[in-house]
Amino acid sequence: MTTLGRLSRLTGNWIPAALARPFGAPTAVFFHGVERQISDPGLQINQHRLDAFEDVARLLKRDFDVLPLRAMADVLKRPAKHARALFLMSDDGYANTLTTAAPVLKAYGLPWTLFVSTHHIDTGEFTPPTLTRIFFLEAPKGAHDLPHFDAPVFLRSREQREAEAAEAWKHLKNMAAPHAIRVLEFMKAVLAKTGIDIKQKYESENFLTWDQVRALERAGVEIGAHADTHWAMHENQPEDFLREQALRSKRRIEKEIGTCRFFAYPFGQRDDIGRKAWEAVRDAGYANAFTTIAGTLNASTNPWLLPRYGLAAEESNLAAFLPVLRANNGRLREWQSRIGT
DSSP: OOHHHHHHHHHHHHSOHHHHGGGOOOEEEEEOEEESSOSOTTTOTTEEEHHHHHHHHHHHHHHSEEOOGGGHHHHHHOGGGGTTEEEEEEEEOBTHIIIIIHHHHHHTTOOOEEEEOHHHHHHOOOOHHHHHHHHHHHSOSEEEOOTTOSSOEEEOSHHHHHHHHHHHHHHHHTSOHHHHHHHHHHHHHHHHHHTOOHHHHTGGGOBOOHHHHHHHHHTTOEEEEOOSSSOOBOTTSOHHHHHHHHHHHHHHHHHHTSOOOEEEOSSOSGGGBOHHHHHHHHHHTOSEEEOSOOOOGGGOSOTTSBOOEEOOSSOSOHHHHHHHGGGGHHHHHHHHHHTTO
16 A cells, blocks of 8 residues: 555544535445455455454445446546546455355445456466465575576575565566566476475465356446456557457456446556557456455546555545545546656
8 A cells, every 4th residue: 555545544534424525426336356364464454354244244335326337337437426426346256255255245235347367267377476375485495596586586485485485476477477476387397296286275366166166246236347367458568469468358258247337457556557458358358346455436548547445454434535545536537647648
């Protein structure tokens, strides 16, 4: 979270909701997965604990007009009319969105959108950051000569492995995808030799199947694209890779589910999205696309670079906090202008 984001959260925690309400503006928020219990907070960073998620659902139902994503066009045209509007989304496509999150949202009557990374639905492979951390936790002790790393990594204690994993992921995320994929293939080969069943051991990180995605769609959940492979779409990526990320995910969803009109960028921060990325998404035919940059929807000048707020592990005062996100709107517009709005 940025410094501005931390200040906004601190401010929102003590502002009374009634005082903040007149400053409300339409907002998009998102989560990833929901688990009954969190046993490994370092690895399960994308998982909400069930009881905390139920609290969030209760607050959203009480304090906002939670709308289906098909209402986005009208909200963007007339944001002042929709000051209490909120769009709820889930990224990636974890299996627990069906088994744990969906029943909660159904009980509260909250419409929501699921953005799936189609390669991971097709294959069941873990996302690159998850696989990276598992490699650093589970690979045999000693030196590992990862492709496209300047020096071997040495794995020893748990604490040292976690620190190495964080640094390695920073390096890997900024690589061009063809190089990064070679690193992941190396990691998978090492893990395969350990004999560890990582899908069983790290069950919370498993993905939905297409049959399960269809079940959610039949229950009224909008299905959008979260790219094909869960990679950042930054300026270091080849143009054909960016086009493939936008187009293949749309086509796979349309083949398996039906219409796919919305896109969410993996990771979704300023360094993860370049001009060529949002142009590829636009040219693929999406109506809207979403970042993970905080702000309110009345701020955006580009329908393919819309702001979203990532729900924290626990939320207690969303009615006061979300209006404060407008403090980031100026920076959002400046960034949009810089990358070619």
